[in-house]
Amino acid sequence: MQRYYVKEDAWQGDTVILTDEDAHHIKRVMRQQIGDEIICNHPNGEAAHCSIIEINDNDVRVQVLEWLAADNELPVHVTIVQGLPKGSKLELILQKGTELGASSFQLFEADRSVAKWDEKKTANRFKRYNKIIKEASEQCHRNIMPELHDVRSLKQILSGSDTYDYVLFGYEETAKQQYNHSFSNILKKIHPGQSILFIIGPEGGFSKAEVELLETYDAQSVRLGKRILRTETASLYALASISYHFEELSD
């Protein structure tokens, strides 16, 4: 059943009013009729099984039939902070990161980012990126749609990092060492409901200055297995391991 992420003000008692792209999708793409059923997700993470009661020129109205119990969210909140990568890698990171349970995404222009962020293109790019996140959320039945935050500097991000329980970064140099930077030693300390800010460098990794800055803010470096991962694989490894640790290992 098709799933839609519906803004708070569209929920009016037992009725949900879908507009714009969602209404277009229901009418033109799915060609649905009165009586057909969809799932609507509330921004609080709850989801309802709904039936279409009105199809108008500008909106589609549905009635809540029942609230669904399924919770498909990771037990910990993970924000992926990604140093701007080259080409279409960011799209892969957003799509796969959404499937694997990221709570939100934050981009930064790293010292070694080859790609530069073009302020003029921000609106269009964010529109495309949010579409990728939305479609991935629907496809894998996320309760919430991950948020894509505005691009900020690493320093700005770290300045606000005290709202997170843990600040981690994937550091290539750590992967080469046999020391005790094991990812699991950190995950074992984290409890469901806590939050992780997970910072990943671009293709060339973090600069010396960035590593020093990360350490100033007590960010902990972690090893993501023994092999050197590409920048776009690091967040996928981190999220899959967090899912495995909290969703599969504890069973």
Add this chain to the structure above:
Amino acid sequence: MQRYYVKEDAWQGDTVILTDEDAHHIKRVMRQQIGDEIICNHPNGEAAHCSIIEINDNDVRVQVLEWLAADNELPVHVTIVQGLPKGSKLELILQKGTELGASSFQLFEADRSVAKWDEKKTANRFKRYNKIIKEASEQCHRNIMPELHDVRSLKQILSGSDTYDYVLFGYEETAKQQYNHSFSNILKKIHPGQSILFIIGPEGGFSKAEVELLETYDAQSVRLGKRILRTETASLYALASISYHFEELSD
């Protein structure tokens, strides 16, 4: 330092003779000179730090300086068996699967594979796929280059599966259940050195007949976290979790 995977017959005592693409890469792409250093990997998984001693028209000869101790291989051998997916997803699976430590890859045309395998294009496709695997192996410092096996039917693959210690399959239906199909319960039984055949369906998942066939061969279904993953994400989740379980959790 650039890494090359060199066939067994090219190793002659302390000298290694690189030919064809590798020789071209050293001479034309890297523009290396006598005295420059590279890493050569032997098919047995060992790697040597080497120095260039001769640059000829048809080959480049290097001398072993020292054998390297690094072992970047997963402690368990994982063969990813992938139902043929659409478009360029297979390339992503091979690249990321190599980075994440797969030992080998096996393709099969599944009942619900939209893409059909074109026998006439096999040679060209395998050439491209092997290039992707080779480049990913070099980039993430694999000791061995994963092997890409010929396309076979699921039945043929399962008939030969008794050489594997564990046969697992990622089953979407299992992801929806809260039962005890936890991936970790299976990984906890597996010891370093053992082998896993991990079977993944195409976009539409396994057909009923395929699930019955898998069960006939005692393949165990596993849940890969709570969210429904796309076909190209399933192998990445499985490999990242196996790496986490054996490389990070045991530390």
